[in-house]
Every structure is written in C-alpha cells, then in structure tokens.
Amino acid sequence: MRIASDISDLAIPTNLRIGFVPTMGALHAGHLELVRIAKRESDFVVVSIFVNPTQFGKGEDFDKYPRNLERDSALAEEAGADLIFSPSVATMYPNSPTHVHVPVVTERWEGAFRPGHFDGVATIVAKLFNIVRPSVAFFGQKDLQQCLVIQRMVSDLNFPIQLRFVPTFREADGLAMSSRNVYLSEEHRALAPEIYRTLLQTAKLIESVGSETRDIPIALVRGRDHLASCGFDVHYFDLVELANLEPIEELGKSAALITAAKLGSTRLIDNFIFSSELVPSFA
Ligand code: AMP
Numbered sequence: 001m002r003i004a005s006d007i008s009d010l011a012i013p014t015n016l017r018i019g020f021v022p023t024m025g026a027l028h029a030g031h032l033e034l035v036r037i038a039k040r041e042s043d044f045v046v047v048s049i050f051v052n053p054t055q056f057g058k059g060e061d062f063d064k065y066p067r068n069l070e071r072d073s074a075l076a077e078e079a080g081a082d083l084i085f086s087p088s089v090a091t092m093y094p095n096s097p098t099h100v101h102v103p104v105v106t107e108r109w110e111g112a113f114r115p116g117h118f119d120g121v122a123t124i125v126a127k128l129f130n131i132v133r134p135s136v137a138f139f140g141q142k143d144l145q146q147c148l149v150i151q152r153m154v155s156d157l158n159f160p161i162q163l164r165f166v167p168t169f170r171e172a173d174g175l176a177m178s179s180r181n182v183y184l185s186e187e188h189r190a191l192a193p194e195i196y197r198t199l200l201q202t203a204k205l206i207e208s209v210g211s212e213t214r215d216i217p218i219a220l221v222r223g224r225d226h227l228a229s230c231g232f233d234v235h236y237f238d239l240v241e242l243a244n245l246e247p248i249e250e251l252g253k254s255a256a257l258i259t260a261a262k263l264g265s266t267r268l269i270d271n272f273i274f275s276s277e278l279v280p281s282f283a
Helices: 029-041 069-079 117-132 141-156 179-183 186-191 194-209 215-230
Strands: 002-004 018-023 044-049 083-085 136-140 162-166 233-241 255-263 266-273
Touching: 018 029, 018 117, 029 044, 029 069, 029 136, 029 162, 044 069, 044 117, 069 083, 083 117, 117 141, 136 141, 141 162, 141 255, 141 266, 179 266, 194 215, 194 233, 194 255, 194 266, 215 233, 215 255
Parallel strands: 002 083, 018 044, 018 136, 044 083, 136 162
Antiparallel strands: 233 255, 255 266
C-alpha cells in the first residue's frame, strides 16, 4: 500500500476497476467495512483521509477532530486499501471560490442544523471524484442524507461513477460507530445506544399500526419524548421517504426513520431504513 499527499504522486492505474472510500480518518470498524466491501467489489482501492474544513460550521469540532495518519494507514492497509490519499488543506483548496451546491435534498435535517455543511461535502467529494476518477464509490448509510446528496450530485453532474451505500456498522450495544463517539463522557456513552433502541421501538410501532396513519405522528412524538426524557437534546426524529427524505405520515414502500440528537456537546445521528427495494444503491 502507498500513501500519497500530492495529487501528482497518486499514479492510480487507469485499466482497473477503482473502488473509492472517502473518509475524514479516525477510522473505526464502520470505515473498515467500507474498505473491505470496496476490496471485494473492485480491483484497486483508494481511501482518502482528509478532514475537510469546508464541511464544518463555526464552533464545530474541526480543530479537535481526531487525526492519526499512521494508525489509520495501518488499519486501512489491513482492510485492503491499495492507496491512501491524504492531502493537505492547501492541496485541496489552493483557492476556493468555486463550490458545488445540491439544492432541495440539502435543505432539511442536517442541512438545516448545519448550514453550509452539504456544500462543503458536495464540493470536496466532487473534487475527490475528479482527482481519483473511481469506477465505484462507497458511502455509509449512517450519513443517510449525505448519501442522497451525493446521489443527486452524481446524477445531476453526470459523474460516470457507480455508488454503493453500505449499511451502518454498530457497536455491540447498537450505537452507530462514529469517529465522534470518542467525545462522549462515560455516562453519555452508556446512554447513547438508547438512540438506536428508540429507533427500533418506534419502527416496530409504526409497522404494527400499518395504515392507521394518525398513529404514526403519535409514535414519533413518543420516540422524541422518550429520548428527551433520557437526556437527549433531540434535533429531529422523523419518518421520511427514503428517495427524497421528505416527511411522510404513512409507511410507503421505502421509508426511513431519521434522527439527530445531542448528548452534552456531542451530536449523534442515526436512522432506521424500513425497506430499500425502490432504491437499489441502498441494497
Ligand atoms: P467520515 O470519516 O465520518 O466522513 O465517514 C466516511 C465514510 O464512512 C462515510 O461514507 C460515512 O457514512 C461512513 N461511515 C461512518 N460511520 C459509519 C458506520 N458506522 N457504518 C458504516 N459506514 C460509516
């Protein structure tokens, strides 16, 4: 495995199926699962490690975001990476006025709570796609809205890239793995799995009420209230259509429960996808 920080040193083979896993480092088992799947489904796997300043808002954790290239490289290599691309901020943003803005799907949820976040994400992913030129790129379903934003961008801007959205990898107690979980205090770490338990309980309730649509808003309020009573500051907890993340009040063929909630200063996001039969990249 090679590690390159300059675009001119990448030397990515042009005759192979290139799998690409963009990350911000601080790799955990969820990231490594993406790398393993990429290895199975392509001939040469590129993992980018770049803490992208433009997707962090003011007062967010850009400065304290965990960085450890040596550890990350060793883990990525073990999982099957052939090349790590770890550029500097100056390499990626020698000048920065051009950006990619994906409309509509960016407006609600994370987009509303983190203004500008998805412009930062879409711009860096577009730049990395043009630099790496992958055949297939792998993203985690944990960041569900990000998957939709990238899907929209790839479609609207005609990137000749296949997308694969990989199911969320979880700790044994159900907590979605995230590089930010290290910020949780011991007490909050013990509480954090309640977010997924509440998603599962609410999903069960929603499935059981079926077409009794007036019961769905009640189930959502119950979920929200339960998390709040446990000490979460709930930013949203909603039922949406998987294809566009618009709120719905009945269970269609492809729906998801999505949530974001803060425990202390740590913001956690998670989701439960009911059915993905209409959206093949979520298989
Ligand atoms: P990040 O380093 O947080 O930007 O994440 C890089 C990629 O890994 C994104 O596509 C994430 O959605 C994905 N990812 C992060 N956490 C998980 C997880 N627990 N399971 C699966 N994929 C994940």
